[in-house]
Amino acid sequence: MGIVSEEAIDEFQELMDQVEEPLKKTYERVHQGYLRENLGPFLKARNWNVCKAHTMLVECLRWRVDNEIDGGLSKPIVPTELYRDVRDSQLIGMSGYTKEGLPVFAIGVGLSTFDKASVHYYVQSHIQINEYRDRVLLPSISKKNGRPITTCVKVLDMTGLKLSALSQIKLVTIISTIDDLNYPEKTQPYYVVNAPYIFSACWKGCKTSFTREDKGKSSCLIRLRKG
Structure with missing residues (x-):
């Protein structure tokens, strides 16, 4: 990081x-002992504006308290x-690690139907996956590697993608x-x-509406490969 x-x-x-005080406990769940590393993403999301990043994080903590997110891993579907229906229609799993030690998640976007349960359960499932990643997986990997690892890589498999996916x-x-x-x-x-x-046609159309800043971010974060 720069000065x-x-x-x-x-x-x-x-x-x-x-x-x-009520927010401090859930804040500990968020940073998992890596305070500075977990402040960076909120700053980056708000273009390094400290006041806006602070507001964002505080609102996040309130969301966690109001929705009892800390207890989410102990509340199974x-x-x-x-x-099983939710998992079978929301295809996601960990497939390994990068050379840098980041966990890689594979997501079957094209074959995920999201039609076996209500929106509520798919949202609950998604949050549980996020919480497991941030509170169990990443701290464990960080400890194993002897350095903070706070991000992951996602591979979005578009096999089977159809126009009907727009219904989701x-x-x-x-x-x-x-x-x-x-x-x-x-x-x-x-x-x-x-x-x-x-997908390629939709992506090409989306890029024309990006600002210069958005295009810069997308070129760094999204890499397309046709199978």
Whole structure:
């Protein structure tokens, strides 16, 4: 990090030291002992504006308290049949590690149907996966490697993608919003594989509406490969 970044993190950390007690406990769940490394993503998400990043993180902590996120891993989706239906229609799993030690998650975007349960259960499942990654997997990997590892890589497999996938836009929007506001900058980069023409055409159209700043971010975070 540069000098400006370090100064911003110092200022941010001073502000977080002043948060009220109910938020401090859930904050510990968020940073898992790596305070500075977990402040950086919120700063980056708000273009290194300390005040905006502080507001974002405090709102995230309140969201966690209000929705009892800390206890999410101990609240399984029941009954078991429903849990299996959710997992079978929301295809995601860990497939290994990068050379740098980052965990790699493979997501079967094209074959995930999201049609076996209500939106609520898919959102619950997504949050549980995020919490397991951040509170169990990443701390364990960090300890094993002797250095903080706070991000992952995601491979989005578009095999089987059809126009009907657009019917899930509501669910995708909810999940994306949760990630943007409460789990920022956790993935670097995304790899899109086996992308059919329909995806390539949509991606080409989306890029024309990006700002110069957005294009810079996308070129760093998203790399497309056709299977």
